[in-house]
Amino acid sequence: MILIDNTCISDDIGDQFFVCNIEKCKGACCVEGDSGAPLEPEELPILEQIYPHVEPYLTEAGKQVIAKEGVYTKDWEGDLVTPVIDGKECAYAFYDQKGTLKCGIEAAYNDGKIDYKKPISCHLYPIRITKYDQYHALNYDRWHICNSACSLGQDLGVPLYKFLKEPLIRAYGEAWYEQLVQEVEERTAAGNAKK
Template sequence: MIAIDNKLVSDEIVEKQFVCDLVKCKGGCCEDGDAGAPLELNELDELIHSYEIVKPYLTEAGIQSIEEHGKYVYDKEFGWVTPTIKGSMCAYGFKDENGIIKCGIEKAYNEGKISWKKPVSCHLFPIRVSKSKEDEDLEYLNYEPRPDLCRAACKLGKHLKVPVYIFLKESIIRKYGEEFYNALEAAAQYAEANK
């Protein structure tokens, strides 16, 4: 574990390699799971304020699910999450012409319509963040790729020699800031030099 401020970062985040291979996985992380994407409290407002702008990018089934269940729902295990379409694909997702699941929120962001990219839990995947039950200020960052779904991403990461933390640089900085990322990078470089 690497300790930075009140975060405990799994060694795997600097040791393992990972690069999403959407052609192979088809964005399956957007439909494979026990609930929708976990949301932070500030993201609930983002969904409310951006919904009408994001709506044209969504499927009819996604819109129906959101209008039936709400822009976000509460899950006993994961807290606030995005709604899903019949327990499968995230309601904010859609399939492109190649059958790859994309995010309607991210598409609106990429087209300059909104300033919020997507839920940070999606942006950080395959890093999962959890809070300590004993100390609510303490967070654990673990590397949790899906065994079958992410096999191609693990293989591509090894081939390209891209560590998880480098692949996720933008999302780590988005969540924790530049200073945190620089500390993580320094820890990774120190570990590599002392192998």
């Protein structure tokens, strides 16, 4: 474990290789799972505000679910999440011409319509954050749907913490990220020195 400020970071985040390979997985993380994407309380008013700009990117089914449930909902555990269509894909997702699921929020962001990229839980995936009273636990969520991302990361030599630099900085700031890099590099150097 790596401890920085009020965060406890799993060693996997420094050790494992990962680069999203959407050509292979077809955006499976937007459809697999037992509920929508986790949301932070501060993201709820943002979703309300940006929805008129995001709506044109969504499928009719997605729009209908959001009209019925709202721009966010609660899952069976009472956690705040994005709504889903028939227990499957996120209501904010749409299929492109190649049959790949894409995020309507991110599409609106990429087109300059909004300045919010997507929920932080989506941006950070496959890192999942569990929040406790005193600290946040950052863990690598291993899931078979991401096997191609692990292979691509290994081939390209890109560790998970580097692939997720932007969302980690978004979540915890530049200074925190620089400290993470330093900690990982020191551990790697110490590990190599022992070999």
